[in-house]
Amino acid sequence: MESQPYRSPSTGRRVRAVLFDTFGTVVDWRSGVAREVEAFATAHGQDLDPHAFADHWRSRYQPAMDAIRSGRRSFTKLDTLHRENLDQALRHFGIDPDGLPREALEDLNKSWHRLPAWPDSVEGLARIRGRYVTGPLSNGNTSLLLDMARNAGLAWDVIIGSDMTGTYKPLPQAYLRTVEFLDLDPGEVMLAAAHNRDLQAASATGLATAFVGRPTEHGPAQVADLGPEGDWDLVASSITELADRLGA
Amino acid sequence: MESQPYRSPSTGRRVRAVLFDTFGTVVDWRSGVAREVEAFATAHGQDLDPHAFADHWRSRYQPAMDAIRSGRRSFTKLDTLHRENLDQALRHFGIDPDGLPREALEDLNKSWHRLPAWPDSVEGLARIRGRYVTGPLSNGNTSLLLDMARNAGLAWDVIIGSDMTGTYKPLPQAYLRTVEFLDLDPGEVMLAAAHNRDLQAASATGLATAFVGRPTEHGPAQVADLGPEGDWDLVASSITELADRLGA
Numbered sequence: 001m002e003s004q005p006y007r008s009p010s011t012g013r014r015v016r017a018v019l020f021d022t023f024g025t026v027v028d029w030r031s032g033v034a035r036e037v038e039a040f041a042t043a044h045g046q047d048l049d050p051h052a053f054a055d056h057w058r059s060r061y062q063p064a065m066d067a068i069r070s071g072r073r074s075f076t077k078l079d080t081l082h083r084e085n086l087d088q089a090l091r092h093f094g095i096d097p098d099g100l101p102r103e104a105l106e107d108l109n110k111s112w113h114r115l116p117a118w119p120d121s122v123e124g125l126a127r128i129r130g131r132y133v134t135g136p137l138s139n140g141n142t143s144l145l146l147d148m149a150r151n152a153g154l155a156w157d158v159i160i161g162s163d164m165t166g167t168y169k170p171l172p173q174a175y176l177r178t179v180e181f182l183d184l185d186p187g188e189v190m191l192a193a194a195h196n197r198d199l200q201a202a203s204a205t206g207l208a209t210a211f212v213g214r215p216t217e218h219g220p221a222q223v224a225d226l227g228p229e230g231d232w233d234l235v236a237s238s239i240t241e242l243a244d245r246l247g248a
Numbered sequence: 249m250e251s252q253p254y255r256s257p258s259t260g261r262r263v264r265a266v267l268f269d270t271f272g273t274v275v276d277w278r279s280g281v282a283r284e285v286e287a288f289a290t291a292h293g294q295d296l297d298p299h300a301f302a303d304h305w306r307s308r309y310q311p312a313m314d315a316i317r318s319g320r321r322s323f324t325k326l327d328t329l330h331r332e333n334l335d336q337a338l339r340h341f342g343i344d345p346d347g348l349p350r351e352a353l354e355d356l357n358k359s360w361h362r363l364p365a366w367p368d369s370v371e372g373l374a375r376i377r378g379r380y381v382t383g384p385l386s387n388g389n390t391s392l393l394l395d396m397a398r399n400a401g402l403a404w405d406v407i408i409g410s411d412m413t414g415t416y417k418p419l420p421q422a423y424l425r426t427v428e429f430l431d432l433d434p435g436e437v438m439l440a441a442a443h444n445r446d447l448q449a450a451s452a453t454g455l456a457t458a459f460v461g462r463p464t465e466h467g468p469a470q471v472a473d474l475g476p477e478g479d480w481d482l483v484a485s486s487i488t489e490l491a492d493r494l495g496a
Contacts, residue, residue, distance in 0.1 A: 079431070133398070141431075142430070142431075143430055146381065146430070149405065150381070157397065157407075158406075158407050159405075160390075163429060164412050181391065181409065181412065182394070183327070183391035
């Protein structure tokens with residue numbers, strides 16, 4: 001006799017879809033970007049600390065979206081923001097991007113499309129997909145998430161990119177428009193994320209929540225998001241452990 | 249040595265994504281709807297010819313979208329149009345929908361989410377997915393296409409529903425917005441469809457084209473779309489044959 005799908009204590013509903021933050025939660029952006037930065041630096045004779053560069057590039061992620069979330073800038077897809085931030089990061093490290101081949105920079109920018117999954121992600125997602133609708137709920141654009149899924153072997157049923165909702169997390173509409181495309185009630189949708197701020201916003205819009213700990217997302221000296229900081233429905237240290245908790 | 253992806257003679261580009269019309273091309277809507285109409289009629293003591301009812305319900309599909317395509321009505325998702333058309337079809341057959349349980353009508357309306365694949369679709373799509381990005385390019389809404397995929401086992405990489413493009417085929421924006429989400433050039437995207445009108449519109453917006461013959465979509469007396477009526481890149485009698493032609 002098969003058990004029922006997981007019922008969220010916070011929403012009182014049985015979960016039908018489990019959606020995942022991607023950068024940091026499903027894929028290891030820091031290692032993936034650093035690896036491609038290293039190859040790029042070698043190929044173009046630049047002296048760069050790959051992890052320091054990855055961290056700096058990533059540090060420009062939230063400020064770039066803030067301009068859009070605040071309304072100062074119209075919606076612009078993440079590939080474009082990453083590309084702008086890449087130029088700025090290169091300049092920060094004393095490198096003139098205009099002196100580098102345009103195609104090589106475009107290709108490096110696509111490193112965000114080729115991020116490696118954490119060791120438990122592929123198996124965990126495939127198991128969860130057996131019982132629940134799965135998809136990303138990410139600030140990535142559709143083509144980025146599609147490439148990431150094909151490259152890393154992520155078992156999504158559906159990809160609803162931020163260019164489809166036209167907004168960025170943690171604004172409420174990012175969650176609510178995603179739920180609307182799925183034609184579900186917010187309480188039937190669970191967000192799984194390694195970031196407490198993301199879960200806080202999802203919970204505020206009525207979603208179920210699961211914290212997946214990724215204490216080395218930012219490297220060995222990570223200080224934030226080392227554990228759950230809210231009353232989330234589930235807490236797991238991997239996506240396979242989350243699958244266990246979901247009965248998947 | 250693996251061969252290159254298929255190059256479209258009409259666009260001059262190698263195809264990277266193969267997108268499919270769904271109703272009629274991938275799934276057998278007439279048999280699927282008729283089967284559920286029959287069960288519904290039996291359960292509720294109604295005398296209905298299931299195939300005649302399915303045909304009539306479907307006949308209201310294009311006129312309902314025409315109101316939106318012409319701008320007379322704002323975008324409304326297909327589930328809602330199907331539900332309105334169901335009431336009208338019941339009245340056409342002399343049945344008052346208000347005399348029937350609301351939940352039963354909602355469930356019958358969901359028959360469009362549960363359509364059976366043609367015998368070659370599941371294998372053909374899985375093969376094509378091995379070499380190309382796959383997805384529907386349908387007038388169905390996202391949740392309909394998602395349910396259809398999970399029920400029938402369709403191997404999509406991505407689902408871009410008409411509620412994401414906010415428009416209906418054969419308007420050019422239905423094709424172009426889909427291509428934009430994929431971040432591809434129109435010539436790198438192939439539409440596979442059993443309907444010449446759909447392929448004509450896709451070709452006019454720059455897409456590659458494949459005709460997949462479905463001569464019994466409308467039953468044994470079908471008169472339209474019995475063969476290709478344009479200079480389409482590929483012509484096949486099944487999705488497995490299309491996979492052969494695509495080297496997949």
